[in-house]
Amino acid sequence: MATNSSPLDYLPKPLLHRAAKVEDWIHEFREARALRSGRVPAIIAYPGYGGDGWARVLCRVLLVRHGEENQALYEDVRGWRSFTSIALNHVDVTVSHNGESHVVTADRGGVVDAVVPFSLEPGWNTLKVSTSGSAPVDAPVFVVDPECRIGVISDVDDTVMVTLLPRPMLAAWNAFVLDEHARRPVPGMAVLYERIKNAHPSAPFIYLSTGAWNVAPTLSRFLSRNLYPAGPLLLTDWGPTHDRFFRSGKDHKEQNLARLAEEFPNMRWILVGDDGQHDEQIYGAFAKHHPEHVAAVAIRELSPQEAVLAGGRKSQPHDDGTIWVWAPNGGGLASELSRQVPETAI
Numbered sequence: 001m002a003t004n005s006s007p008l009d010y011l012p013k014p015l016l017h018r019a020a021k022v023e024d025w026i027h028e029f030r031e032a033r034a035l036r037s038g039r040v041p042a043i044i045a046y047p048g049y050g051g052d053g054w055a056r057v058l059c060r061v062l063l064v065r066h067g068e069e070n071q072a073l074y075e076d077v078r079g080w081r082s083f084t085s086i087a088l089n090h091v092d093v094t095v096s097h098n099g100e101s102h103v104v105t106a107d108r109g110g111v112v113d114a115v116v117p118f119s120l121e122p123g124w125n126t127l128k129v130s131t132s133g134s135a136p137v138d139a140p141v142f143v144v145d146p147e148c149r150i151g152v153i154s155d156v157d158d159t160v161m162v163t164l165l166p167r168p169m170l171a172a173w174n175a176f177v178l179d180e181h182a183r184r185p186v187p188g189m190a191v192l193y194e195r196i197k198n199a200h201p202s203a204p205f206i207y208l209s210t211g212a213w214n215v216a217p218t219l220s221r222f223l224s225r226n227l228y229p230a231g232p233l234l235l236t237d238w239g240p241t242h243d244r245f246f247r248s249g250k251d252h253k254e255q256n257l258a259r260l261a262e263e264f265p266n267m268r269w270i271l272v273g274d275d276g277q278h279d280e281q282i283y284g285a286f287a288k289h290h291p292e293h294v295a296a297v298a299i300r301e302l303s304p305q306e307a308v309l310a311g312g313r314k315s316q317p318h319d320d321g322t323i324w325v326w327a328p329n330g331g332g333l334a335s336e337l338s339r340q341v342p343e344t345a346i
Contacts, residue, residue, distance in 0.1 A: 039063040039064055039065055039066070039086070040063065040064065040065075040066050040133050040134065041061055041062070041063060041088050041091070041131050041132070041133045041134040042061070042062050042063070042064045042134055042135075043059050043060070043061055043062075043093070043129050043130065043131060043134055043137045044059060044060045044062065044137075044216070044217060045058075045059045045129055045137045045138060045139035045140070046058040046059055046060070046139075046213070046216050046220075046232070046233060047140045047141070047142065047220070047230065047231065047232045047233065048127075048139065048140070048141040048142070048232055049141060049142045049143070049144065049204060049206065049231075049232045050118070050120060050125075050141050050142070050143045050144070051143065051144050051146070051263060051264065052119075052146055053117060053118075053119050054115050054116065054117055054118065055115070055116055055118045055120060055125075055127065055141045055143065056113070056114070056115050056141075056232075057095050057104065057112060057113075057114050057115075057116055057127065057129065057139055057141065058111075058112065058113055058139075058232065058233075059093065059111075059112045059129050059137070059139055060087065060106070060109075060110050060111050060112065060213055060216075061087065061088040061091050061093065061106050061110045061112070061131055061134075062085050062086060062087055062088065062110060063086040063087075063088050064085075064086075085214065087106075087109050087110025087111075088106065088110050088131070089106060089107070089108050089109065089110055090105060090106060090107070090108065091105070091106050091110070091131050091132075092104070092105055092106075092131065092132070093105070093106060093112050093129055093130070093131045094129070094130050094131065095114075095116050095127055095128070095129050095139070096127065096128045096129075096130075096136075097118050097120070097125070097126075097127045097128065100118065102116045102117070102118075104116065107237070109213070109237040111213055111237055112129075120141065120143045121143065122143050122144065122145035122146070122148075122202065123142070123143060123145075123202075124140055124141070124142055124143075124230075125140070125141045125142075125143055126138050126139065126140055126141070127139045127140075127141055140230075142204055142230075142231065142232065144202070144204050144264060144267070145202040146266075147202070148200070148202040148203060148204070148267065149266060149267060149268055150196075150200045150203050150267075150268060150269075150270065150295060151203050151204040151205070151206070151264070151267050151268075151269050151270070152193065152196060152203060152204070152205045152206070152229075152231075152269065152270045152272060153206050153208055153257070153260065153269050153270070153271050153272070154193070154205065154206070154207050154208065154272040154273075155207075155208060155209060155272065155273040155274060155277070155279055156207055156208075156209035156211065156219065157209065157210075157211070157274075157277075158186070158274040158276055158277070158300070158302060159186065159189070159272055159273055159274045159279075159300055160185060160186055160189050160190075160207070160223070160226075160228060161183050161184070161185060161186065161222065162183075162184040162185070162186055183222050185222075185226040185228075186300060186329065186330065187329045187330065187331070188329040188330025188331040188332070188333075188334070189228075189300070189329070189330035189333075190226050190227045190228050190330070191330055191331070191334070192330035192331070192333055192334045192337075193205060193228055193229050193330075194227065194229065195334060196270065197229045204231060204232075205228075205229040205230070205231030206231050206232050206234060206260070207219070207223065207231055207232070207233045207234065208234045208253055208256055208257070209233065209234070209235055210235075210236060210249030210252060210253070211235050211236070212235060212236055212237065213235045213236070213237060215235075216233050216235055219233055219235075220233065234252075234256050236249065236252045249278075250278050250281075250282060253278075253282050254282055254285070254286070257282070257286045257290075258286075258290075260293075261286075261290045261293045267293060268292070268293055268294060268295040269293055269294060269295060270295050270296050270297075270298060270337070270341075271283045271286070271287075271294060271296070271297045271298070272297075272298045272299075272300070272333075273297075273298075273299055273300070274299060274300045274301075274302055275299050275300070275301055275302055275326070276302045279299065280297075280299060283297045284297075284322075287322040291321060291322060294322050295323075295341060296322070296323040296324070296325060296337060296340070296341045297322055297323070297324045297325070298325050298326075298327075298333045298336070298337060299324065299325070299326045300326075300327065300328065300329070300330075300333065301326050301327060301328045302328075303328065323340050323341055325337055325340060325341075
């Protein structure tokens with residue numbers, strides 16, 4: 001009888017970091033207590049993306065009080081509340097569309113990040129995701145047109161959203177304290193993105209951030225409220241992994257950039273970031289190894305105050321043949337892109 005096993009299946013699995021084992025024990029304890037108290041599953045669906053014959057589905061399964069399923073979206077609450085949620089781990093989730101369905105499994109944090117074989121039309125589509133005991137939820141998926149050649153990959157903190165915080169405090173403040181309505185957009189960035197969208201209506205916009213999935217609903221509302229083009233958020237799970245206390249944001253970005261290059265071999269990306277993190281280093285390495293996938297790199301220059309809080313600028317010269325542009329706001333970047341990258345037509 002045929003099986004789906006491969007030689008890799010017999011390799012030893014990586015040992016969990018001690019902190020990850022503790023986290024798993026806490027999750028299991030809270031999950032068991034929540035189920036005994038009558039909590040029910042609820043799914044938060046995040047925007048996904050796809051290509052010809054496939055879709056990357058992103059969602060998270062939580063346990064909530066009966067009748068409070070909508071509160072899982074964390075509307076009008078401080079960020080810390082999103083980190084008190086109880087995930088339902090390793091549960092099967094059904095993804096369906098037009099009578100066709102596939103079953104995927106949530107990870108140890110209740111997050112589903114899975115590719116499913118659906119044939120969908122280019123543009124926005126809606127899948128249904130559900131698990132035993134939950135109501136079906138709409139999961140939006142943007143399918144990239146096979147003829148599309150230009151897309152945007154954008155950082156979030158200090159690129160589309162002003163933070164004005166020291167880097168060591170940034171993640172904690174954004175995650176646990178800040179009310180979503182207190183976040184401010186970077187001047188001109190929404191206009192820049194809208195101009196690119198008008199010039200290339202089928203272009204995908206992907207927001208690649210080191211933020212946790214817990215804050216995805218908050219970030220989605222921020223982007224919508226400030227008129228940024230809709231697009232998938234590629235975030236990280238919260239907490240330790242098998243080999244470290246916290247996940248590497250740099251690795252997260254590098255892995256997703258490489259994945260996007262493989263998934264869309266004919267796409268050239270406009271990579272947008274800022275000069276206060278590792279964006280230039282990450283984008284520079286990607287451009288060096290995948291020059292055919294980079295239309296331009298646009299770096300927002302932090303103000304002197306922002307640069308001090310960010311721990312200084314990380315700008316460095318680039319001689320990789322890629323077009324690099326710098327400006328302090330979206331208007332300046334739009335001017336530089338229009339001048340140096342005619343194909344953007346903005």
